[in-house]
Amino acid sequence: MRPLQISPETAQKLAKELKVPIEHLMHMPQHILLQKLAELAGQTKDNSTAPAPDQDSGNSGRE
Numbered sequence: 001m002r003p004l005q006i007s008p009e010t011a012q013k014l015a016k017e018l019k020v021p022i023e024h025l026m027h028m029p030q031h032i033l034l035q036k037l038a039e040l041a042g043q044t045k046d047n048s049t050a051p052a053p054d055q056d057s058g059n060s061g062r063e
Contacts, residue, residue, distance in 0.1 A: 003026045003027060004026055004028070004033065011025055011026060014037075017040060018036055018037075018040065
């Protein structure tokens with residue numbers, strides 16, 4: 001299996017985001033890397049779409 005064909009800068013950023021050593025990242029099978037990237041994207045999407053606690057909860061103040 002050959003190493004991933006990505007730039008050194010991209011490899012460093014991915015290793016930091018995925019919290020894996022760069023050596024492991026470079027020899028990681030492509031399908032596993034894609035799975036980890038999908039999980040990471042799902043986590044960031046969940047964090048960015050969560051409403052802030054001080055936003056309107058749907059109550060208009062009327063009874």
